[in-house]
Amino acid sequence: MKILIIEDEIPAAKRLEKLISECRPDAQILSVIDTVEDALDWFRSEEEPDLVISDIQLADGISFQIYEELNLECPIIFSTAYDQYAIKAFELNCIDYLLKPYSKDALQKSFHKLDKFSPIQQNSLKELDLTSLVKQFSNGNLYKQRFLISKADALIPISIEEIAYIYTEDKAVMIKTIEDKSFFINYSLDDLENQLDPAKFFRLNRQFITSIRAISKISQYFNGKLKVELKPVQDGKVIVSRAKTPLFKSWLEK
Structure with a gap:
């Protein structure tokens, strides 16, 4: 089996290669x-693979654009870090999906699903319409809906609606929830700024991204800057620069 991986996160790609080698030792990446x-x-210059395992959000766009533009016959397994409500939209348009972080067993089940498809059924995938999916995700449904937090031996799902703000502390990135709980997450603020819905979250400065619900008070500061008080209360001053002040005010009024 010849497999093409489309994935922009190097650690995720390496892990997927390892899982593929364990699930299908005869597979060729x-x-x-x-x-x-x-x-x-790649698709324009190479023969189609037996299978594509594809992330959804790539560095330069949404991978659905690939399958919309090209008339591909190969089956696809999508892998994504995003919520079930979005995944359901394309569940019938691919062999399977893998919700990150996924396990070896999850990948193995995807291969089993692939095995059940006859060559004719696999070729019929070229008739599937992904246009509506591109539109759906382009309209904002690709924003992150929850985080899966590792704490001790447990995995804790934290919904976006539970988050008050996200901040840096001693080079670590932390979530502060509405209930005043703090959790470490393995993301940078730059990454999160692109993954969170801009209608709900705003990048105040290098240290803070806040939700609208976490803002308790805003006051004038020096040189056209703004001082923001958050809830739950955060130690130290949270300052919005003079350059960002107009954008911040506009965001508050939306």
């Missing part, structure tokens, strides 16, 4: 591609 543009170039 043709390439690991990390952008929509490179994937389009």
Whole structure:
């Protein structure tokens, strides 16, 4: 079996390669591609693989754009870190999906589903319409809906609606919930700024991203800056720069 991986996170791609080697030792990884543009170039110059395992959100766009533009016959397994409500939209348009972080067993089940499809059924995938999915995700449904937090031996799902703000502390990135609980997450604020719904969250400065519900008071500060008081209360001053002040005010009024 010849497999193409489309994944822009290097650790995730390496882990997937390892899981594939364990689940299907005879599989050949043709390439690991990390952008929509490179994937389009690859498909235009190479024979189709037996299977594509594809992330959804890539560095330069949404991978659905690849399958909308090209008339591919190969089956696809999507892998994604995003919520079930979005995944349901394309559940019938691919062999299977893997919800990150996924296990070896989950990947094995995806391979079993693939095995149940006859070549004719697999070829019929080219008739599936992904246009509506591109539109759905382009309209904002790709924003992160929850975090899966590791704490001790437990995994704790934290909904976006539970988050008051996200901040840095001693080079670590922390979530502060409405209930005043703090959790470490393995993301940078730059990454989160792109993954969170901008209608609900605003990047105040280098240290803080806040939800609208966490803002308790805003006051004028020096040189056109703003001082923001958050709830739950945060130690130290939270300052919005003069350059960001107009954007912040506009965001508050939406």
